[in-house]
Amino acid sequence: MAGNGFIQVDKVSKSYQRDTIKVEVLTNISLTVPEGEFLALMGPSGSGKTTLLNLIAGIDRPDQGTVVVNTVDIDGLGESALAKWRANNVGFIFQFYNLMPVLTAYENVELPLLLTKLSKKEKKEHVETALNLVGLADRIHHYPRQLSGGQEQRVAIARALVTDPALIVADEPTGDLDKVSAEEIMTLLERLNKEFKKTIVMVTHDPRAAEKAHKVMHLDKGELTKG
Amino acid sequence: MFIFRLILKNALRHKLRTFLTILGICIAVTAFGFLRTIVTAWSAGVEMSSVTRMITRHKVSFIMPLPKSYREKIQAISDVDLVTYANWFGGLYKDPNDWKNFFPRMAVDPETYFDIYPEFVLSEKELLDFRKERNACIVGNKLAKEHGFKIGDIISMDGDIYPGKWDFVVRGIYKGKDETWDETQMLFQWDYLNERIAQQQPTRQGNVGWYVLRVKDQNAMPIVAREVDELFSNSRAGTKTETEKEFQQSFVSMSSAIITSLEAISYIIIGIILLILANTIAMAARERTREYAVLKTLGFSSIHIVGLIAGESLLLAGLGGALGLALTFPISAGFAKLFPTFFPIFNVEDITIILAVSVALFAGIIAATFPTSATLRTKIADGLRQIG
Known part of the structure; x- marks a missing residue:
């Protein structure tokens, strides 16, 4: 075990089968992330950053090793339990925002709450609070196509926050944004970490984005080094 | 409620494609209903035979x-x-x-x-x-x-x-x-x-x-x-004596090749409905691979995904089927008016309605089966990588 932390990745390996070729992505990786940490994972394309992020977030499973998040060994959870765990504990931010194009900003943010037992009124309060936090209270009825890239990413952040998860994972959150929008998003993530004590694990290629993190780690050829 | 709203919104995402799919199903169900009406009209004499009458004819x-x-x-x-x-x-x-x-x-x-x-x-x-x-x-x-x-x-x-x-x-x-x-x-x-x-x-x-x-x-x-x-x-x-039903049946059997052909065509139409719908649903599911992966990431279960895909398929099949069935009545009535003595009894029977509805629903379910299965098999990580 790699020490006591909010996230404990211990001797994890992961490979993918691409047609007849087996591609080793992560080899015997160990990592500990304390609660409230803002960690940036950097590295070249194909180095396994997103794979590691997926393992931490419970959307993929390791071939070997264990991933424990907030004392829960997520490898031991079945598909259904893992889905529930993700819904309750992890907020996701993607490079391409991944909003549902047929839903408004309000409906997109409301999505994770549909799996909860909150009343309609409570859901509305949560959604409005999240959208206020990202500065989009005046855009709640806009569809993604009616928003700029930066605004779409802020909606995605509101969606990640709305269930108040302890962990936020962000995969290249500024990768598709211009400099100004990227700066706004990083400021927002920094605020979430500082004010709301969210543990954030972020994959990025952008050194300016990584500067906002407490800690930067580099992943190359399946191995992790401190930046 | 959300699922129904999302199904409706998804169905209206490509309005022309949805319209053409519903139109295709509508035409196919109308053709199916009309052909089945012809088949039942052909056998109408058999159905209305008396149970106490017999026919004696030359053997x-x-x-x-x-x-x-x-x-x-x-x-x-x-x-x-x-x-x-x-x-x-x-x-x-x-x-x-x-x-x-x-x-x-x-x-x-x-x-x-x-x-x-x-x-x-x-x-x-x-x-x-x-x-x-x-x-x-x-x-x-x-x-x-x-x-x-x-x-x-x-x-x-x-x-x-x-x-x-x-x-x-x-x-x-x-x-x-x-x-x-x-x-x-x-x-x-x-x-x-x-x-x-x-x-x-x-x-x-x-x-x-x-x-x-x-x-x-x-x-x-x-x-x-x-x-x-x-x-x-x-x-x-010499004579041959048989029940009225058997007698009528012998007339119908003289046309058995035509009836069999009509029945075969009606089954081919079911295949056409299936292909039209399956094509639309498969395209839609493939385009939305990443969205379904996002939903799974957020904690939505397989049942939600099945509901979204099958629901859309059933919605299109149901709308097309209902419109097609509704059209079968005036078309059959028009045909009966045009050829009043060709088929003396030419009504859309209950069994035709049941069959048309069943065919549409069957097509809706089957058309959703493969896209649903493919979506559920796709790992979240692979789905998120999909370029839509």
Whole structure:
């Protein structure tokens, strides 16, 4: 075990089968992330950053090793339990925002709450609070196509926050944004970490984005080094 | 509630594609319903057969005559309640190439025919008028409406099986006891036919086309059939006696190749519906691979994903099916109006409605099966990488 932390990745390996070729992505990786940490994972394309992020977030499973998040060994959870765990504990931010194009900003943010037992009124309060936090209270009825890239990413952040998860994972959150929008998003993530004590694990290629993190780690050829 | 809202929004995402898919299903279901209506109309005679009537015809062929003298002998069989007879007349009315001028014309025994067939609803006066005038005829209500026949009108025809010019006076207009009874027939006195034939072709007189028997007990039908046929087994005109249903069925079976073809086409149409819908749903599911992966990431279960894909498929199939079924009624009614005597009974039956609805729902479920299965098999990480 790699020490006591909010996230404990211990001797994890992961490979993918691409047609007849087996591609080793992560080899015997160990990592500990304390609660409230803002960690940036950097590295070249194909180095396994997103794979590691997926393992931490419970959307993929390791071939070997264990991933424990907030004392829960997520490898031991079945598909259904893992889905529930993700819904309750992890907020996701993607490079391409991944909003549902047929839903408004309000409906997109409301999505994770549909799996909860909150009343309609409570859901509305949560959604409005999240959208206020990202500065989009005046855009709640806009569809993604009616928003700029930066605004779409802020909606995605509101969606990640709305269930108040302890962990936020962000995969290249500024990768598709211009400099100004990227700066706004990083400021927002920094605020979430500082004010709301969210543990954030972020994959990025952008050194300016990584500067906002407490800690930067580099992943190359399946191995992790401190930046 | 959210699932239904998202299904609707997804379905309206590509409005033209959705419209064309619904239109395709609609046309296919209409064609299916219409063909099934033809098939059921073809068998309508079988369905409305009486359980107490039997038919005795020449054992070689229906078109060969039987002596009228058989009647008393058949009537003498203990389980036979009443016997009547009829004869196919044929004839040419106006332009024979116009389908509406083709309708069944039969010479019948005016004293007994309507006792055995209570399905012909006539007033007492009409029946009496028909019986007392040699060249009187009775026409069906639908036929009378189609040609504008009224009581007292004279219908002139050229004979084909029975040559010469034939005039009939309309003395009655019958209605069917319900909508399943054919109202396009013309019936006249067998004596009129026989007397004319006796003058023109004496060797053909005294014959009838077939006998209709009403039996006292339905269970005695096999015995009656055997007794009648044994009675004439050594005669110059042997007989074949069968239930009315079997008799009607033998007519339908003459057209079995056509019916089988229509049924085969209707099944091909089911395949077409399936392909139209499967193509749309497969395209939609492939385009939304990443969205489904996002939903799974957020904690939505497989049931939600199945609901979204199958729900959209069923929505399109249901809308197309409902519209197609709704269109089947006016199209069938139009066809029945255009060819009133071609299919005397041409109604969209309950079974056709049930089949059309089932076909649409079946297509909806099957079309969703493969895209749903593929989406569920896709790992979240792979789905998120998908470029839509």
